[in-house]
Amino acid sequence: MDDDTDRTDVAAPEAEREEEDAYVLNRQAVARIIHAVDMDDRARLTEELEPLHPADIADLLEQSTAFDRQRIIALYGDEFDGDILSELEDGIREEVIGLLNPEVLADAVRELESDDVVDLVEDLEDHQQEAILEVLEDSDRVAVRQSLTYPEYSAGRLMQREVVMAPEHWNVGEAIDYLRNQDELPDQFYHIILVDPRLRPVGNVTLGKLMASRREVLLKSLVEEIFHTIPVTQDEGDVAYAFNQYHLISAPVVDENDRLIGVITIDDAMAVMDEEHEEDLMRLAGVGESGINDRVYETTKARFPWLAVNLVTAIFASLVIAQFEATIAQFVALAVLMPIVASMGGNAGTQSLTVSVRAIATKDLTGSNVWRVIWREVLVGLINGLVFALVMGVIGVLWFGGPQLGYVIAAAMVINLVVAGLAGTVIPVMLERVGVDPALASGAFVTTVTDVVGFFAFLGLAALVLL
Amino acid sequence: MDDDTDRTDVAAPEAEREEEDAYVLNRQAVARIIHAVDMDDRARLTEELEPLHPADIADLLEQSTAFDRQRIIALYGDEFDGDILSELEDGIREEVIGLLNPEVLADAVRELESDDVVDLVEDLEDHQQEAILEVLEDSDRVAVRQSLTYPEYSAGRLMQREVVMAPEHWNVGEAIDYLRNQDELPDQFYHIILVDPRLRPVGNVTLGKLMASRREVLLKSLVEEIFHTIPVTQDEGDVAYAFNQYHLISAPVVDENDRLIGVITIDDAMAVMDEEHEEDLMRLAGVGESGINDRVYETTKARFPWLAVNLVTAIFASLVIAQFEATIAQFVALAVLMPIVASMGGNAGTQSLTVSVRAIATKDLTGSNVWRVIWREVLVGLINGLVFALVMGVIGVLWFGGPQLGYVIAAAMVINLVVAGLAGTVIPVMLERVGVDPALASGAFVTTVTDVVGFFAFLGLAALVLL
Incomplete structure (x- = not known):
């Protein structure tokens, strides 16, 4: 009980400022945005939305009335970013996809990584799903369709397919040269995954250790103590549990032959943990799957x-x-x-x-x-x-x-x-x-x-x- | 409702195996460990515990009776790892610290990074806190004491002080040379933080982008689109919220003059989010702060x-x-x-x-x-x-x-x-x-x-x- 009091007191003097820091979409910002929409002022709306993270714009759309949502999208239209779609919750997402004009939607979706597209389309109605898959480039479409073959809520749906790996016998110099010669590396990666000749992951080397070691050092000698592979069919709740329990940052995903087929990073695991918590809370209260934005x-x-x-x-x-x-x-x-x-x-x-x-x-x-x-x-x-x-x-x-x-x-x-x-x-x-x-x-x-x-x-x- | 059913069905055929994958400390393992303790067989106990992550050993101690806990620690004693202490929950942690002999405790604590020591000592009784601070090296003790001056549950308590930073005008070559010449880099780091001449953080460059770019490219041109600094007094719940909302991997912590003083990584934010969820759940049920292992x-x-x-x-x-x-x-x-x-x-x-x-x-x-x-x-x-x-x-x-x-x-x-x-x-x-x-x-x-x-x-x- 004493703890509770401490906890509240600590934040109190700066509560106001911290609220602002932690959350940019405050009441004033929303009022300014709605005002810009009322004035039909596209320049002003774009100026207000530009500094916002797609997650905040998604929150804005979720908190707006259906009427305001429609007006914001009509006015903001062409600037609409694929990441906003990713951040929207299911019900509102379907509505927004219906509101976007097909070309804006196509551009928005083509910007996304394939695992984000999977996350985007898996809960959509079939006709919306098809509409989105159609606009993808062939290679992306194949990747998305393949991910959709894994069970819902499995590691296979969560993983990204782009992995950075190296043979287990390489040394630091070989790995660095390899990385520096790659045309394209994933946006976010934190480890090089060492694999054996049959493509089975055997260890993780952090990029930090790689940078800090001499060229002739063997990668094998730098592997992290904690190494955890994830079966592709594992339930995402268990994946999140493993990340939290073992403090993983990224973990290789393997198929039934233990071969490397993808990687899951902690930010996805954290999002899953948040969803699982929400689900537990809602189930305990007998609320079912509905949220605050449902009709x-x-x-x-x-x-x-x-x-x-x-x-x-x-x-x-x-x-x-x-x-x-x-x-x-x-x-x-x-x-x-x-x-x-x-x-x-x-x-x-x-x-x-x-x-x-x-x-x-x-x-x-x-x-x-x-x-x-x-x-x-x-x-x-x-x-x-x-x-x-x-x-x-x-x-x-x-x-x-x-x-x-x-x-x-x-x-x-x-x-x-x-x-x-x-x-x-x-x-x-x-x-x-x-x-x-x-x-x-x-x-x-x-x-x-x-x-x-x-x-x-x-x-x-x-x-x-x-x- | 349909979703629920799907979710359960998916995992069912492999539930058994996945349970094992996600959690190594199953009933058989616990039985074998207790048997080794019953037999007073130190070699066998060490063999059983060796492959376990410290988080799992902590779980084992939490799930054991006080009697078994005492016997496990007495037998395992010298091998006791500092990370196990970090992973234990408060009540049991105090008990275990009391059970360890002072030299084992000193060794265990000296292994830890300073932010883990902060996490370890902040909830201890004063005399236990002093006992642990005493065994630290002078520099570590100063660091820990300084962290303890920040409010409980604030970003200051959560951050690690070791940061990897670079002046904003450097290019990739300068940064790589700098990193490769460092004697010691933090165990886990994912970004180089760019700072202005007054040490104010201005952007993050991922190690992956650094490795993939030519030496003459300016770091400034590689900064991540999403950049979020955290005030040192911000409540840890808001920190976790920001990580989840903005998909941060690490974020610089700044003092009241916006100067860089530390960094928080997503694994710590994920642990905080888990605790906050637990707290919400327990408060909603009117359970107070007690857990399953309390007396x-x-x-x-x-x-x-x-x-x-x-x-x-x-x-x-x-x-x-x-x-x-x-x-x-x-x-x-x-x-x-x-x-x-x-x-x-x-x-x-x-x-x-x-x-x-x-x-x-x-x-x-x-x-x-x-x-x-x-x-x-x-x-x-x-x-x-x-x-x-x-x-x-x-x-x-x-x-x-x-x-x-x-x-x-x-x-x-x-x-x-x-x-x-x-x-x-x-x-x-x-x-x-x-x-x-x-x-x-x-x-x-x-x-x-x-x-x-x-x-x-x-x-x-x-x-x-x-x-």
């Missing part, structure tokens, strides 16, 4: 199923309550107090659940410590349960007179918080074992358990004790 | 305050219910149905809230679109509210006979889902405006609103209609 219809549709699941579980809990109608009719105080027990259980369950889901995602909760973690969660639930039982017991007595209602709510509280700790850990672990993403489904299960147990324990005990 | 006491303590807040809000909701005791006594069906309305509101509120908190974190929800987003959330709440009102209305009629209860629950459902959309967006936005992390506090506020409104609307309407 009302799409958002409503994405959220509906989770609310429907919740309705079913809530009705299930109500059926439990219905069993005790007679008791409630006699002691209305039960109706007043019962949501407290269910709510505390739901909260404690969500706490355990979130910690478990995160630990499963970071591979910190594994077969070797699962029982210990479950036991710990149960213990935490028990201790917090006892403390809150005491508090609620006292409140129950003071509020409703007799001690018996106090005993009942106290006991129900302990039971429900223990069950919450248990369910919050066991449910995500079991879902993971059977191959279901624990972030996706755990929430509904856990709150069903805590609602049902909470109402049943409280009302059941009340029926026993009070009647 | 029962710490975990209980970290979770207690959020449960206490929840208890207060739950009691507040109960007080609302208590106002309608007379109505409930007459129509016990109200007690059976009322949790459904509250639960649906809570869920819908959490959905809106999560989307808003994430959009604020990614700077996608800003002053320029906030009203539109609020309006959209209200509309989504209204539409889903109407659908579920219909469903619950029908259920209410079928379950309890008369149509009136159906009307009441239907109306309450619409009201609560609209309020949920409103509260789920307005509350995090307002908290952010007043400088409170919306992830931290929004949940409690939003569910209080949906509970209170849910119970009040349902019971209040019931009192009006049924009595």
